[in-house]
Amino acid sequence: MSGRVLVGVKRVIDYAVKIRVKPDNSGVVTDGVKHSMNPFCEIAVEEAVKLKEKKLIKEVVAVSCGPQQAQETIRTALAMGADRGIHVEVTGKDYDTLGPLQVSKILAALAKKEEAQLVILGKQAIDDDCNQTGQMTAALLDWPQGTFASEVALENDKVKVVREIDGGLETIKISTPAVLTADLRLNTPRYATLPNIMKAKKKKIANVKPADLGVELTSRMLGKYRGVTGKRKERATQQSRVEEWTILPNIHRTIL
């Protein structure tokens, strides 16, 4: 086994930011808004780094798909202990329609190319809450999957995963290579230390285009309308300021 772990990290709007819907209801305002690494991705990176510290794996590679700013997220992963990064450049319209299916195709291609032993992802992203990328990646690779992991233990070429499911906790043993998705209680991500942040500057981030991986990015979904719907709008004007903050916009998508 190569001893290499691929960790997917996504750049999302920071969890503490109160989001705003664009005036034309086409989406959420992202310009100038504080972004950071998806909290579940942080947990995934932490788990990978922990495995490396236990000397169970040899290399942690952080991957992110998106425009130039995705490199910030990769740098954060490097500062937490990842060894190198891969930035898959996706910009413009392709980025607007980038969803779990496209990302999982990219990750599957990279996992094969890098001969990864494990692919660890966050269970879902806090902006779209899809909870699909990990599962789709495993399906495309025809690898076993250990999702909603709250405990991961590597035993030779098998992985014991304790999963948080509706009924409680489920323990499974799957063989590697495999895809794992991190749930909240898997670990507590470390703070990057000042020396590690400085070392991260010297670590390499490779630039790759989806075409280089043979991945086609056309979306099969059409985003139609995101906004506060009629009934909710009415309610909003009557409610107090404080309560208004907690109303989330309704997102409608037409799937073709």
Next chain:
Amino acid sequence: MAVLGPLSRIARIGSTFCRNRPLILTKSSQIRGIVSCIDPSHGLTDEQKEFQKVAFDFAANEMAPHMAEWDQKEIFPVETMRKAAQLGFGGIYVQPDVGGSGLSRLDTSIIFEALSTGCVSTTAYISIHNMCAWMIDTFGNNEQREKFCPDLCSMEKFASYCLTEPGSGSDAASLLTSAQKKGDHYILNGSKAFISGGGDTDVYVVMCRTGVKGPKGISCLVVEKGTPGLSFGKKEKKVGWNSQPTRAVIFEDCAVPVTNRLGEEGQGFNIAMKGLNGGRINIASCSLGAAHASVSLARDHMLVRKQFGEALANNQYLQFKLAEMATKLVTSRLLVREAAKALQENHPDAVSLCSMAKLFVTDECFNICNQALQMHGGYGYLKDYAVQQFVRDIRVHQILEGTNEVMRMIISRNLLAES
């Protein structure tokens, strides 16, 4: 942590409520997007933003939840500071070969500003500790650096800085603590006042008189706790800075090895002044963090508190006051960062710039915090609300590290000097 611009919230409220009374703010924020004008990461490099993020996260998770308790129970948070040291905050501008992080003065300012939003008093102590570690790193010989710096950078041991005496505060050069050379030891006699960390710390960087009167007769000695003849006064009861103990440090025939002297005899005052330049930037940075937190608290309160049928945020006087606070905060930040850069580059006017930064920023930030307290009304006076602790904690920044009056002395001397 994310700092959401004041305009965005007002804009959201405006768009739903003020159909018949459109706020001008709504339109302009839609043009500019949600960018907070007081965001402290403006103008920073990506690496500095990473440092800042770690410091903010640490402050929010490890310090802010305990800030009130540390103040009320007067707890010296040793474990939390050691956690901070593990991240590299124990010797931020100390050389890496003895365990420091080797960062610049500007990086340091950014870090202390962020940490201060969690607890001013603890951050201020960490900055004093950093200053002592830097002094030993910069002016000590290799034996001294290797003996003291690694433990200080990891905060295995804590440091205190001893310059002020009961009889010499602003007139620091008139200090009386004497150090008589006897063989291979100095015998110290005298006392120091208002020493931060005094009694709980392990390493004391002491300015004492080895020679003639005035600045040229002062030397710098490192005294370790447990040395016979070293004792401490009672713990002072203070208005703020309660998470660090303050005591008098008393020397009675205290014998300190000559090998513990930093630099040459007579170099002490020079070392002290160089240390204070950085110390002034650090203290100003701590004031900035408190002011930033206070502006955020005031803004949040204004959006929630209602009087006369509407939120305080709709009151023009308070809107203007908040704008003034934000403007003063940003100008203060720019001045501190400029001074930090000047110090890093050994600019010929670095001393004056550091003094200007300390003078302006500590005064303005105190006013900002005070105004934020006022905007909270009666609630601002309750210890349940953090704003009063920021006010109490940064009040002393206008006094120590050189009073703001002494800062004026330094600046006017620079202006009026005959080439």
